[in-house]
Amino acid sequence: MPLKLLPNWRTELLQPYSPKAFMLLPNRCSSLRVFDLIFAAALALVMPGIGSAQTAYPNRPITLVIPFGPGGETDIFARALSNDLGEVLGQPIIVVNRAGATGVVASEFVARSNPDGYTLIFGTAATHALNLSTFKSLPYDPQKDFEPIAFVGSVPLVLFANPSMPANARDFIARLKGSPDKYFYGSAGISTSYLGIELFKNVAGVSAANVPYKGTGEAVQGVVGGQVQFMGGSLGAGQALVNAGKLRAIAVMSNKRLTAAPEIPTLAEAAALSLEVGTWNVVMAPAKTPKPVVDQLNAALNEVLQRPAVLDRLSRSGISAVADSTPASTRQMIASEIMKWRTAFKLSGVQPE
Numbered sequence: 001m002p003l004k005l006l007p008n009w010r011t012e013l014l015q016p017y018s019p020k021a022f023m024l025l026p027n028r029c030s031s032l033r034v035f036d037l038i039f040a041a042a043l044a045l046v047m048p049g050i051g052s053a054q055t056a057y058p059n060r061p062i063t064l065v066i067p068f069g070p071g072g073e074t075d076i077f078a079r080a081l082s083n084d085l086g087e088v089l090g091q092p093i094i095v096v097n098r099a100g101a102t103g104v105v106a107s108e109f110v111a112r113s114n115p116d117g118y119t120l121i122f123g124t125a126a127t128h129a130l131n132l133s134t135f136k137s138l139p140y141d142p143q144k145d146f147e148p149i150a151f152v153g154s155v156p157l158v159l160f161a162n163p164s165m166p167a168n169a170r171d172f173i174a175r176l177k178g179s180p181d182k183y184f185y186g187s188a189g190i191s192t193s194y195l196g197i198e199l200f201k202n203v204a205g206v207s208a209a210n211v212p213y214k215g216t217g218e219a220v221q222g223v224v225g226g227q228v229q230f231m232g233g234s235l236g237a238g239q240a241l242v243n244a245g246k247l248r249a250i251a252v253m254s255n256k257r258l259t260a261a262p263e264i265p266t267l268a269e270a271a272a273l274s275l276e277v278g279t280w281n282v283v284m285a286p287a288k289t290p291k292p293v294v295d296q297l298n299a300a301l302n303e304v305l306q307r308p309a310v311l312d313r314l315s316r317s318g319i320s321a322v323a324d325s326t327p328a329s330t331r332q333m334i335a336s337e338i339m340k341w342r343t344a345f346k347l348s349g350v351q352p353e
Helices: 009-013 019-023 031-053 073-089 101-111 125-134 169-178 192-204 216-225 235-243 267-271 291-304 308-315 327-348
Strands: 062-066 093-097 119-124 146-156 158-161 184-187 209-212 230-233 248-252 278-286
Touching: 062 073, 062 101, 073 093, 073 119, 073 146, 073 278, 073 291, 073 308, 101 119, 101 125, 101 278, 119 125, 119 146, 125 192, 125 278, 125 327, 146 291, 146 327, 158 169, 158 216, 158 235, 169 248, 169 267, 184 192, 184 216, 192 209, 192 230, 192 278, 192 327, 216 230, 216 235, 235 248, 248 267, 278 291, 278 327, 291 327
Parallel strands: 062 093, 062 119, 184 209, 184 230
Antiparallel strands: 119 278, 146 278, 158 230, 158 248
């Protein structure tokens, strides 16, 4: 006689701890049917625990990797955000410096990390734009291997000059045009300070030879001492010397004036030249990080970047905060910057290593 089961036995068995489930078992059934029923009953017992196993993000500290050593602008910027970000997220932010190879070491490390939102990088123009043109090959792809979270701020390049040079940007450019082989600019090697001036030379139609120094501090001293006549650098690199009368701040290469030095005009205001150049910072996660995690981090960063105390700390360092970016706009910004710096490399004639 064929075995008959009540039509709703599977439904009842899948209800946790259903008393009806045991009443629905027929008195006579094959071993196959018994196994089927036992499996369904076991599944019913497991199902109530599935939801409780999931925990809200974040439930442990988050590591923020800095691709350069301590004390630099990137490190200062990241640490200025970390405490407030941890407060908003409810978990501490552990800042870790992993310097090496112009940010390649840190970038590769984060790109290969688990995409769970617990390992992030405080990316820069170098790690996610310049390195594509600096090196023949990279162990990471700045676009494909990362999930953009937020564009958090930029440090515009300021055009500094020796006091012997004209203070007005138009007169400064005219001086360079009048003696194209006479003037030199200093830079800290292959960096935004060097490539930014190459872009400036292109839009201004001037010529000047580069004198590379080991670092920004040495380049600044070169301008002060007159070995070179000008350079591009962050506000923090030369503001004290400007205040002391040993340097001139000709213009800032940004679309708006710096909060910490509103007396410095933009290049557009001073010479009718459109040029936005500087370094910038983005917070990135490994590719395939879940969208809800990315969105939560973006919202937290934007909240932190609207706090007056944070903005004050950043502006005093010459950092222009961005408090309304989205993951999508950050991705677009990076793509645009990659193209800009490729152009700068072509103008400079520098070949990838």
